[in-house]
Amino acid sequence: MTRQSLRIKEKQAPSVDSEMQDVTASSRNNPNTDRKHARDDEYQEELEVEELEEERSRKRARKLGSDGNDQSAEISPKKTKQRMPEQFRKVRGRLGMLERLAKDVPLDVIFEIFCYLEPGDLLRLARTSNDLRGILMSKSSESIWRTARENVEGLPPLPLDLNEPQYAHLLYEAYCHLCNHKGRCETVLWSFRMRCCKNCAIEFPESYDWQYRKDLPLELYNSQVLPQERVQRATRRHRRDVGNFQIAARLKAEYEALQTAEERNAWITRKEEERRAVVAHGRQCETWHQARLNKRTSELSDIRQERKEAILERLAEIGWREEAEKIISKGTWRGDEFSNHKAVKQSKKLTEYGWNNIKAQLVEMLSTHKTERLADERRRSLSQRYARLEKVYNDIKSATDLREPFPALGDILSYKVFEDLIWDTPEDNELTEVFFQEKLAEHLPHLIEEWRPANVQELVEIMQKSVPTASADDLYLATSVFECTICTSRPKMHYPQMFYHSCLTCRPPAVSVSTQRLLTYSSCGPWSSRHLVWSNSGSQIVQTIVEGCSLDPATATIQDLYSVNPLIECTTCYQDPTRHYYQGGRAFMRWPVALGHSSHALVFNSFGEETQQILASEPEPYIYNSNRDACCAHCHKPNLRSFQSLVSHFKAKQVIFFLRHVFSN
Structure with missing residues (x-):
């Protein structure tokens, strides 16, 4: 018998009194009809209570005095609560609309509505009330689940080892099945038929670990029956292959329950085929799941972009859009300060109420950025x-x-x-x-x-x-x-x-x-x-050098010393060549270097026949830091980089030049 709601029955006008009598008589003979009419009477009583409350509210509003106090007699809240039907007292919402749907709407209408939903919607509806759960979890509603699953584009077919609600639970319930964490967990272990977060992934054993395989029969472990999944480590980038203790224990019990080798071999062959089917189906599910995530990510990105554009339009009205666009133009692949702001980077559309809430903090951020930008410029x-x-x-x-x-x-x-x-x-x-x-x-x-x-x-x-x-x-x-x-x-x-x-x-x-x-x-x-x-020490050593060159310390200038260019030996710095292989011998130098030999014994231009031999051992001069340009102080010719270019230039200009060198023989 098709179930009808009270709204449908109210539309049907009674034809004659005899028909009403027939219906009354038939209802006395049919207990199902009695329960139905009793439920309708309850619903009618509930509507009357609501109408009575609304009428009394209107009367109280009319009787309000000038001081705003209610002059009417009010109904006690306790009495109102007592008139509420028992089944609706603890129901959230206005008298439990889903409860009415399950009890009053005909089943064919409910089934027609549910055929437009997806499996995830049916799963959540089944958890709202006992009546809806009884409808959706019954065997007769299997066609509804199948139709709802076919509404999802690209969804792989139902696997053999899961029913429709179990399959919907695996596909749409995005929480960790181990720790029940309420945050979204998008890592699905298809072979294990569960979802797992990164923190719980460490609970799974390595597929080749001794603790995992020690109690398993060798034939079972070496076969392709035990499922494996590749999970990401919590602290490392690379992944690892893991097994499942519960599934392994169940398969072990099934394997050991078989008596003969033929039965066990046939069981292994069958389970290997089932596992290959599960793996292939898991790949299809992963492709669909990733496409779904990508689509959702794209949708959220579009919503954020629309929100960002709406915020920019609002900022243009108050004169801050130009500053925001300057921040955006300097962004990197990671984004920019404006786009990543918590008030902008939200996946919900901008409303007038929302704009009023974020306007002050955005203006403050842009004002601070403008001050810093101008200072930086x-x-x-x-x-x-x-x-x-x-x-x-x-x-x-x-x-x-x-x-x-x-x-x-x-x-x-x-x-x-x-x-x-x-x-x-x-x-x-x-x-x-x-x-x-x-x-x-x-x-x-x-x-x-x-x-x-x-x-x-x-x-x-x-x-x-x-x-x-x-x-x-x-x-x-x-x-x-x-x-x-x-x-x-x-x-x-x-x-x-x-x-x-x-x-x-x-x-x-x-x-x-x-x-x-x-x-x-x-x-x-x-x-x-x-x-x-x-420099007292420097003045004294130069005076010694000047006197050694037969010059007057009171009148001798630096150019006079450069003109004489004496050959000087420091006898204090002599080192025995037999004991100092690299730096042994006598120390000869020109006068500028001798400034560093204060309080030493110096000999000037008194080497006789050894002079030519000493000069012959003087190393060729060179320029340190040859990558720098040199400039002639007489004619200011720049870019004289090498020593040879300096020598050629000085010879051409007939300039006397000297370089400081310490040499020994």
């Missing part, structure tokens, strides 16, 4: 300006006569005119190398005119601490020697060598705004004499 622009000015300075310096002090790079960069040009020129105005060339040609002579006397005076003051009567003219004397206190070797320097010593242009302390600006973009500071001192 400012730093990059300043760095480029400093680099261009440095290049122009180096080009000018390479073509300048450096026999007189020349300002260091830090002096140029910290000069007020150039500092203001770099820091105060608007970002839109590009300062090119040509622009800096023109400015240096205009201001460099005045800068040198101010800078050189002041720094020369600093040298004179240092010299006067040891020689009170010293003056600027004494800087050219050979006996005027200075040394650097930073260098470990304490190198000796003559005027104007100290102006090109790197330690004296190293990073100064940030004592002023100008120095702080310079140190931000350059490793070279203004020249300073704070690490320069008078």
Whole structure:
């Protein structure tokens, strides 16, 4: 007999009183009809209770006073709850709509509805109420499951070892079957008929492990009956082949229950065929499963993209879209700060309510990014300006006569005119190398005119601490020697060598705004004499050399010593060749090297017949760091890279030159 709902029966108008009497009489004779009418009466009573409650609510609303207090008599909540039918008291929702569906809607209508669903939907419906579970888990509903499975495109057919609900559970229930973790678990072990997360995968034994195979019969282990799966390790990238203790124990029990060898061989053959079918079916399921995941990933990606575009449109209305697009344009394959923001990267459509919730945090993020971006662009622009000015300075310096002090790079960069040009020129105005060339040609002579006397005076003051009567003219004397206190070797320097010593242009302390600006973009500071001192030992050794060359220490200059170019032997540095194979012998040198032999015994130009032999053993000079350009201080010709090019150039210009070398024989 076809089941009808109360709604269908209400549409049927009674024809005559005799028909009603016949129905009443038949209902008395049929117990099923009695139960049905009793259920309909219950439902009718429930509707009446709802209508009564709605009517009383309307009356209370009409009787509200001006003070907002209810002046009507209210129905006790306890009485209302008592009138609720017993079967609906603990049902979620408005009087249990699914309960009504299972009890009142005809089965043919239910079956027709369920045929449009998928197996996963049927599985979840079966868990909502006992009535729906009874309908869907009955043998008669198998056609519904089959039709629902056919609705899924590309889904492999039902395997032989699973029924329809079990198959749907394996395909659609995305939780770990071992730990029951509620998070999504998309790793399906098809041969084991289960899902497993990465943390639980370590519970499976290696398929070749001794603990796994120790209790198994040898014939069973060597066959192709035991299922295997390849799982990923929890802490490693590579995978491992694992088995299943429960399945192995069940197959072992089946195998040992057989008595004869023929039965066991036939069982193994049958199980191997079944396993091959399971493996082949698993491959099909994995292909379908991965395609489903990819489709879902693509759908979520499209939703996120739509949400992102909607957010950009909202940002355009308040003037922040341009900043967001700048963030997106600088993104990598991993995304960008805007697209990866938690308010943007969501797989749900943007609503007005959702936009109002995320608007403030997005504006704050974009405002912070804009501040940082402008500061970064400012730093990059300043760095480029400093680099261009440095290049122009180096080009000018390479073509300048450096026999007189020349300002260091830090002096140029910290000069007020150039500092203001770099820091105060608007970002839109590009300062090119040509622009800096023109400015240096205009201001460099005045800068040198101010800078050189002041720094020369600093040298004179240092010299006067040891020689009170010293003056600027004494800087050219050979006996005027200075040394650097930073260098470990304490190198000796003559005027104007100290102006090109790197330690004296190293990073100064940030004592002023100008120095702080310079140190931000350059490793070279203004020249300073704070690490320069008078060298008493150097002055004494040079005086010894000058006197050894028959020159007057009070008037002899460095050029005088270069002209004499004495051959010097340090007898203190003699080493026995029999005991020092590599460095043994007598130590000969030219005068600049002798500055490092203070308090040693020196012999000058008094070697007689040995002189030619000593000079013959002097090694050929060479240039260290030959990858750097050299420049002639007389004619300023640059790009003299090799020693031979220097020699050829000096010979052509008839310039006397000397190189420092220590040699021994």
